Amino acid sequence: MITFSATTVLVLALIAALVFAGGVWAYSTANRLDRLHVRSDQSWLALDSALARRAVVARSVALASADPEQAKRLATLADRAERACRTDRETVENQLSAALSMVDIGTLRPQLVAELADAEARVLIARRFHNDAVRDTLALRTRRPVRWLHIAGTAPLPTYFEITERVTPAASTGLEVDTVRTSARIVLLDENDRVLLMRGNDPATPEISFWFTIGGAVEPGESLREAAVRELWEETGHRADPAALRGPIWRRVAVFPFDRELIRAEELFFVLRVTAFTPEPGKLSTIERRSITGNKWCTPSDIVAVDQSGETVYPYHLDELLPAAIAAVAGAGDLEVTSIR
Structure with missing residues (x-):
């Protein structure tokens, strides 16, 4: 019959407690990472929706433009923005932002001006929400214990979306709000x-x-x-x-x-x-x-x-x-x- 000393029992109990605590930590961390990944995926969908809406408004601005060259460029960039893959999206969206900044809003209907301002504001907010979600996810995934134990599994790393922000009272449109x-x-x-x-x-x-x-x-x-x-x-x-x-x-x-x-x-x-x-x-x-x-x-x-x-x-x-x-x-x-x- 095998007997254990009190010291051995204590050591085994401590090891078991450490293993249990480690398991609880790994489980809770995995759940938190899962929630963060869901949050970053949802924030990207929201940003994608905001960018798509801006492209629609940009096309309306193109139709209202009195400058044929400007109208053609806006329409082309709006089309490219809607079709661009994730890797090219930042470049195309920044080009569209630059083209919209050249529009003389004084020639547009007030309602179209408001729609443009609203679309730009939504892109601004959605991008910040997305990048905040990405930051929080990366902060946890890059911790050494998380990397060593491969707690994140095979989930791809989320990426930031960088787009030029023209910080103005009308939320990056160049508009002057009252x-x-x-x-x-x-x-x-x-x-x-x-x-x-x-x-x-x-x-x-x-x-x-x-x-x-x-x-x-x-x-x-x-x-x-x-x-x-x-x-x-x-x-x-x-x-x-x-x-x-x-x-x-x-x-x-x-x-x-x-x-x-x-x-x-x-x-x-x-x-x-x-x-x-x-x-x-x-x-x-x-x-x-x-x-x-x-x-x-x-x-x-x-x-x-x-x-x-x-x-x-x-x-x-x-x-x-x-x-x-x-x-x-x-x-x-x-x-x-x-x-x-």
């Missing part, structure tokens, strides 16, 4: 998972209506949560505790014309569940009284119907985003802010 602001918005859900949307229009184009979530610009000295609940009361008469808000869950950067001004807004979205009520404005500003024309508690199918009727809903694809908002308001703990349109 107002730059940060906005706090609320996805207000009732007990039946309907979202309250406001209907309104631009005072400069009252014949065109659109729908949007509750919210507005953050005033000096306010926090995002304070601004969100203030806007909620002003637009609906409902009072809420800032601490009851969940989020922010989404981040949206938009450049758009409003009341004959070009505005660049960075919007942060919170989510809040309440019992359905009939909105009665608490205190609308002069511009809000001119621009807000109605409201409605909407289901996803209602949102689709409104979109199909020709009245745009902001943010885009809100019907598809609502499940994430519903999950966020029902959950606990920290939430990751995602970029939306």
Whole structure:
């Protein structure tokens, strides 16, 4: 019969504990790496989508250009950008950026100017999100224990995407915006998972209506949560505790014309569940009284119907985003802010 001394048992126990701890570390690191790879893949898809949208807008700019040579170059580069493989993409996109910077925006329709600014802003934000994801992934993958143990397996290394950023108030378009602001918005859900949307229009184009979530610009000295609940009361008469808000869950950067001004807004979205009520404005500003024309508690199918009727809903694809908002308001703990349109 084999017997072990107390010292041997202790040593074996320590070795077992070290092996177990190492296994737990390797398992948790592998899971973290998997999440980081998923994040970098998703961020690339978002960047690819933003670049594709910019190419579409560039083609519209080409059609509106009075310079035949410039129009031909823009159209050609837009086509090349859409077809370029990953290795050539940076070069082609930088060429397209340079060509867009040469456009005289004074000759374009205001709506096309806003679309161009919005497209460039989305590329700027998506590229930063992607490169942040790549940085975090590489930081973990290049650690010696991770490399020695081949924890990452055969997954390819993610790569940065470098594109020239022309840092201007209009987010790399060369445009001069009249107002730059940060906005706090609320996805207000009732007990039946309907979202309250406001209907309104631009005072400069009252014949065109659109729908949007509750919210507005953050005033000096306010926090995002304070601004969100203030806007909620002003637009609906409902009072809420800032601490009851969940989020922010989404981040949206938009450049758009409003009341004959070009505005660049960075919007942060919170989510809040309440019992359905009939909105009665608490205190609308002069511009809000001119621009807000109605409201409605909407289901996803209602949102689709409104979109199909020709009245745009902001943010885009809100019907598809609502499940994430519903999950966020029902959950606990920290939430990751995602970029939306």
